[in-house]
């Protein structure tokens with residue numbers, strides 16, 4: 001078989017070389033001509049997979065090594081009996097840790113306790129549901145809006161979107177981009193809702209950019225600038241709105257799910273899906289191909305308090321402000337040199353540094369620091385007492 005894969009899918013050779021010949025291509029530039037001879041197409045979110053790309057090719061199976069599938073015309077695939085798989089949940093923890101980094105660093109910067117805030121989660125699936133668990137384990141009050149789940153499971157435990165927007169101090173968005181149906185998410189935060197947001201609300205979007213009406217958000221920030229906004233996803237990526245970039249507080253180039261652990265998990269999931277679809281034996285396991293990371297150690301003096309320990313561990317693992325600085329620097333450099341900021345956005349993602357998830361950090365503590373260890377473990381860190 002002939003496999004064509006996005007060049008930004010890690011370990012493709014290691015997982016797929018036994019299944020056939022492999023060619024890797026830049027995801028945003030894939031054409032029908034290039035993939036004509038492929039039997040299997042492995043993509044990421046930046047490749048629009050539709051009739052235009054697939055008509056006239058011999059592609060029999062498409063997999064996206066991502067959670068989101070709004071770039072895939074699944075109806076077309078079904079109509080042509082082309083198999084499909086995504087990687088549900090593969091990088092959910094990576095996104096949760098992105099949000100925890102934002103909240104922890106912001107709480108420290110602004111001098112508030114997370115436990116004093118109400119955090120509203122819009123979309124409680126793999127990502128939003130895991131975030132809810134993590135926040136509630138930390139004793140933080142969480143509201144959840146997820147109409148499809150509320151209809152299936154009953155209204156208890158869910159609030160309406162407008163109730164959430166009225167009550168939450170922090171809003172974290174984790175919905176897919178859905179343009180049609182009973183619960184569309186396109187411009188879910190429309191102009192009316194954005195204008196009604198309480199002053200000082202913290203708005204975080206790591207779902208899909210188009211869930212927020214960009215023009216309306218820009219206007220609110222230009223007129224009142226009384227929100228704290230964190231955007232990882234943007235309408236019209238990679239050519240994001242430069243004026244909005246200047247107005248938001250933390251801006252990152254769609255990398256919330258970019259922990260190495262999450263990306264590798266995506267590759268393994270699509271490998272398993274290919275084996276399943278073609279009835280092939282599973283011969284590769286991520287654990288074989290990716291040795292356990294060396295345990296990094298952090299140790300605290302007995303004087304360290306719980307918040308200091310958490311803050312240090314989060315900064316040691318993932319400080320979201322580094323990605324914010326990298327994006328702003330890349331954009332100002334591109335603008336100065338008359339280069340495309342869209343290319344700068346993609347380059348940052350293609351060359352994203354290794355980010356390991358919290359559980360790869362084993363924190364050495366004294367036996368007297370059991371409470372600190374317990375709190376660190378609720379964040380997802382590993383600990384060792386003694």
Ligand SMILES: NC(=O)C1=CN([C@@H]2O[C@H](COP(=O)(O)OP(=O)(O)OC[C@H]3O[C@@H](n4cnc5c(N)ncnc54)[C@H](O)[C@@H]3O)[C@@H](O)[C@H]2O)C=CC1
Pocket residue numbers: 067068069088089091092095122123124125126127128129145146147148149174175176177178183184185188206207208232233254255256257258
């Ligand atoms: N920024 C990044 O790097 C990443 C972004 N994502 C995005 O996050 C999205 C969510 O990921 P998962 O949680 O794994 O997906 P999921 O499909 O497990 O969960 C999505 C949840 O949203 C709910 N939902 C659907 N329509 C809604 C509406 N109108 N209002 C409120 N809730 C609604 C669904 O019922 C479901 O529970 C993905 O579709 C993807 O677009 C995912 C991974 C990484």
Ligand SMILES: O=C(O)C(=O)[C@H](O)COP(=O)(O)O
Pocket residue numbers: 008043044045046065066067068069091254255256257258
């Ligand atoms: O998994 C998803 O959904 C995401 O949003 C991924 O972070 C997208 O990553 P790329 O496919 O754009 O590399």
